Amino acid sequence: MRHIISILIENESGALSRVAGLFSARGYNIESLTVAPTQDPTLSRMTIVTSGSDEVIEQITKQLNKLIDVVKLIDLSESAHIERELMLVKVRAADGAREEVKRLADIFRGNIIDVTPTSYVIEVTGEKAKLDAFLQALREDAIVEVVRSGTTGILRGERGLHV
């Protein structure tokens, strides 16, 4: 099953490679990983999307917790949560195709953030499935480039992950 694990980790050099190294050394799946400092610059927030049986996920969370730099950890998928991913898509948009591409972007609540006579860059955010659907809706030969941030997420309600 797919899990979203959210981590508060010391913002030290090498912290990211400790986490990435753990996943490769122990043979765990990693679908995506995002990381950036939090409002407290000494801490980074990392979101990892992984999959595995309950036993494997239990081991992943335990092994992550065991890393000295990991301050706190939560499996978002165990509670009500919101997940978002940012995607930038560069598409060919010349002449007749321009209108259709723009309409499609509107349907997916995407923004066109760069325009040339022959191309658009469209920004779309949402859950992974929505972004997948948007890509499917575009004509394959229209896509020049796709950049995805990987999933980030947060708990619903008052509860938060903090020190």
Add this chain to the structure above:
Amino acid sequence: MELSGAEILVQCLKDEGVEYIFGYPGGAVLHIYDALFKQDDVKHILVRHEQGATHAADGYARSTGKPGVVLVTSGPGATNAVTGIATAYMDSIPLVVITGQVSLPVIGSDAFQEADIVGITRPCVKHNFLVKDIHKLAETVKKAFYIATTGRPGPVVVDIPKDVTDPSIQIPYEYPRSVTLRSYNPSVKGHPVQIKKAVELLLSARRPMIYSGGGVILGNAADELTALTRMLNFPITNTLMGLGGYPATDRQFVGMLGMHGTYEANMAMHDCDVLLAVGARFDDRVTGKIAEFCPDATIIHIDVDPASISKTVKVDIPIVGEVVPVLADMIEIIKTSGRSPDAEALSAWWARIDQWRSLDCLRYDRSSERIKPQYVVEQLWELTRGEAFVASDVGQHQMWAAQFYKFDQPRRWVNSGGLGTMGFGLPAAIGIKLAHPDEEVVCVTGEASIQMCIQELATALQYRTPIKIVNLNNGYMGMVRQWQEFIYESRYSESYLETLPDFVKLAESYGHVGMRIAKPADVRPALEEALKLKDRTVFMDFLTDPTENVYPMIETGKAQHEMRLAPGITVDRELA
């Protein structure tokens, strides 16, 4: 007091109470060596290869419970230390390994003797640091010792660039008294509800079994474990790492378990209905085929590391905490309850175990004209009254030492259990002897293993650490040969060591005493003679039967009760 980075490091070691530092100098650590030169409190032990430094520090740590400290230079000095670091990591041994690094401005430029040792060691350390600022040096060293020695112990690497130790830059020094890390708070006390549940289960057991591992040794819990085991009158087995956690000569001890464990230990594991695992990690060499591991047992597992729990075997009652307080709580609850396990069920269980025991699974041919390695270890045990510190290398000799040297006390058995590092024994023995100068220290080894760190014979002479080396020389990498005999139809691919040195002359050239023993009748007199030479390192080269194998053996993929027994030992149906 203003000190340079190099002086700060040395002062930190003094303030940490470090007695010995095992190391080898080189460019990146020369400032540190100069600071060491100017003081006498921290004694430096110069090894002949950095791997030896880590193993010697490891032997010191295992035999004392104190952290072992290593100092090596950058690049090859540090990479040579990696095997020893990984060895300590697998067995959870507290080490603080200080590695020199090239100066900060040239890091990343492929400078001379540069290696990314923080990156290289990341998967085999508990934690590591690169010190980029002299102002953080003392605090980092304090953190390193704290992390290495608390919770589940392990090695910590502190990588120090040369310019951080520059003698021309001096800052005020103060060693932090304590350190706290918001991200690291190892649990101490076990959860009371879990402990209560566990005690209930133990008291209701009809076929109980206690299985204890290295955690009991590391956690100094042998007394509590012994008290609980005796109070309950339960059978107990130790893992390879846990030997000495319960007195091996006691009636309730059924021997080591696992791949080369005793028949009675493995059968009792397989048939038990309640299993109490204490500081053990359900290693594959213990469990055999996981799907058939302890099929009838409800399992209680005490461990300081939550990640060890339900890692390979699902347990029913996990207790996260240090072993001593958890066992003490259990003893207290049982005492106040006034209850005891069902005596009738227990006596039937013991009768069954004694039946298994009567098979005498470790017996070997005592009338052979060749020296049997088991006999050598048995004689060693007798002559040292079971009180020696025994460091071993890895292979058949290690298993025979574990089976035939009956350890009644913790920390006397020192071996590389997890990583299985050949070459560990000799330097480890030197580390032990430094810590225990008045105790008998023996290195049980084989002709293949000993050659992997043989250069440390020079270290043993330089520091006058008289150890007794028992070389069980069968001319083969014995354990490899055994597997090839059993599994590869005796195709002995590259396991025969065709050109061996003359170990007697070799020992003599290093300034030690060398002895060669070829006949069974000479075994005991030779050991007696060697043990009399109190102030000399003696290398005893025992020419042993090359065809001897370690039994019993659970072959890969087999379950605990499917042991291969020594030729001539058969199990009648009733016993199984």
